Amino acid sequence: MQIELYYWPDIQGRGEFIRLALEAAGVDYIDVARGEDGMTQLLDTLQSTAILHPPFAPPFIRTGGAVIAQVATILQALGPRLQLVPPDEAGRLWVHQCQLTIADLVVEVHDTHHPLGNGQYYEDQKPEALRRSAEFRNERLPKFLHYFESILERNPDGDAFLVGAALTYADLSMFQMLAGLGHAFPKAMARVGAEVPRLLALQQRVAHVPNVARYLQSERRLDFNNDDIWRQYPELDD
Amino acid sequence: MQIELYYWPDIQGRGEFIRLALEAAGVDYIDVARGEDGMTQLLDTLQSTAILHPPFAPPFIRTGGAVIAQVATILQALGPRLQLVPPDEAGRLWVHQCQLTIADLVVEVHDTHHPLGNGQYYEDQKPEALRRSAEFRNERLPKFLHYFESILERNPDGDAFLVGAALTYADLSMFQMLAGLGHAFPKAMARVGAEVPRLLALQQRVAHVPNVARYLQSERRLDFNNDDIWRQYPELDD
Numbered sequence: 001m002q003i004e005l006y007y008w009p010d011i012q013g014r015g016e017f018i019r020l021a022l023e024a025a026g027v028d029y030i031d032v033a034r035g036e037d038g039m040t041q042l043l044d045t046l047q048s049t050a051i052l053h054p055p056f057a058p059p060f061i062r063t064g065g066a067v068i069a070q071v072a073t074i075l076q077a078l079g080p081r082l083q084l085v086p087p088d089e090a091g092r093l094w095v096h097q098c099q100l101t102i103a104d105l106v107v108e109v110h111d112t113h114h115p116l117g118n119g120q121y122y123e124d125q126k127p128e129a130l131r132r133s134a135e136f137r138n139e140r141l142p143k144f145l146h147y148f149e150s151i152l153e154r155n156p157d158g159d160a161f162l163v164g165a166a167l168t169y170a171d172l173s174m175f176q177m178l179a180g181l182g183h184a185f186p187k188a189m190a191r192v193g194a195e196v197p198r199l200l201a202l203q204q205r206v207a208h209v210p211n212v213a214r215y216l217q218s219e220r221r222l223d224f225n226n227d228d229i230w231r232q233y234p235e236l237d238d
Numbered sequence: 239m240q241i242e243l244y245y246w247p248d249i250q251g252r253g254e255f256i257r258l259a260l261e262a263a264g265v266d267y268i269d270v271a272r273g274e275d276g277m278t279q280l281l282d283t284l285q286s287t288a289i290l291h292p293p294f295a296p297p298f299i300r301t302g303g304a305v306i307a308q309v310a311t312i313l314q315a316l317g318p319r320l321q322l323v324p325p326d327e328a329g330r331l332w333v334h335q336c337q338l339t340i341a342d343l344v345v346e347v348h349d350t351h352h353p354l355g356n357g358q359y360y361e362d363q364k365p366e367a368l369r370r371s372a373e374f375r376n377e378r379l380p381k382f383l384h385y386f387e388s389i390l391e392r393n394p395d396g397d398a399f400l401v402g403a404a405l406t407y408a409d410l411s412m413f414q415m416l417a418g419l420g421h422a423f424p425k426a427m428a429r430v431g432a433e434v435p436r437l438l439a440l441q442q443r444v445a446h447v448p449n450v451a452r453y454l455q456s457e458r459r460l461d462f463n464n465d466d467i468w469r470q471y472p473e474l475d476d
Contacts, residue, residue, distance in 0.1 A: 052392055053332050056339045056385050066328065070338040072310075077331055090304065093315055094291050100308040101294045107345055115353045116366060117373040128354060128366050135355040147294050154290055 023215035025082035133236040175206035180230030187238035261453035263320035371474040413444035418468030425476035
């Protein structure tokens, strides 16, 4: 069954968590919005009243006649097929729980530059972004990263992966989050990163998974940019 | 297997999505933090390094030796046992996807009064809260509610429930969200509510499920208050 991914074509964004999973698994997929007439197809699908389980927003996938949205749901649904989950139910639930905590962090990263919402430009909420990002860098970022470091530390199968002894979609998402944070907050990450060596090692380990490494060097991997979740505004960093 | 719920004892908050599911199913559970020494137990568990799958934040549950956190994960794990999910896998995934979109809305409601983060009092971010909540009421609230209305409208089993022909945990969470929105934004909800009659009927339907009705009239149901997610600040309403 072919997998069609629908996501904004010019940013990594939340779609990148799905792209990374598809790429790591080496499956054939179509990044619909990056093809010809792709944006029309994305918007038509988003607005279609014929879809029984409509997506609220991209990313969503279409496979075998089903439309599935929400990053964590998509990854959970594809996980077994992509071989990116442990074999046992308890392990799968734990991977999913980790993914939802990464999703919470995504929202907080986004809110550093858009604390007043997406309806106003960054330039129109810059003083507020400065205040929100200070709290993020000093309180929230260390709290989240220490939490994930402790997960690696507690993993009875060793600290190579978040869950069990093999790569899961949560590791791929954690890699993406750390790459994004390093891009957006290089100074804060130099400071906090020193306290989470297992996480940084995980980031490197995932980057060197052959399929991931090939993807990162391909043209399919978009660069970070300032329309994305992880934006490089030096004034919001340490 | 006994279920222990760990959540802040003085607010409905995110814990209420779990309480409602447990109450609707009529299962025996312990609301740990509301018992004697409850807060100590909650904080001790939260900080324990002996838990293999640590929670990032409340709510979390403990059952059969497992600790599970994240509202949506808890509901997904308990769903079959509480008989609050459809029988088929595709239906269960769809319930979960709906739950995650409700979770997104929870964050946006919270951000109306704390756009700059939890580290600063509402009183110290009031002008920002006014701006954020205007966008919320005018753009985001209608967008979310029309989306959920369309889910009811498209349900091939009728518009009595979000998914299938029977109550699921997503209906209970939707009830809670609508009750909270009605408390926090009575004027905006009078305006937007008129456009989503199926959702308001769902709210009434859920409120009259016998176990839910009994719970809502019991002392176990806390009142909304201004330490909660849904706060009544008239200046943030229409």
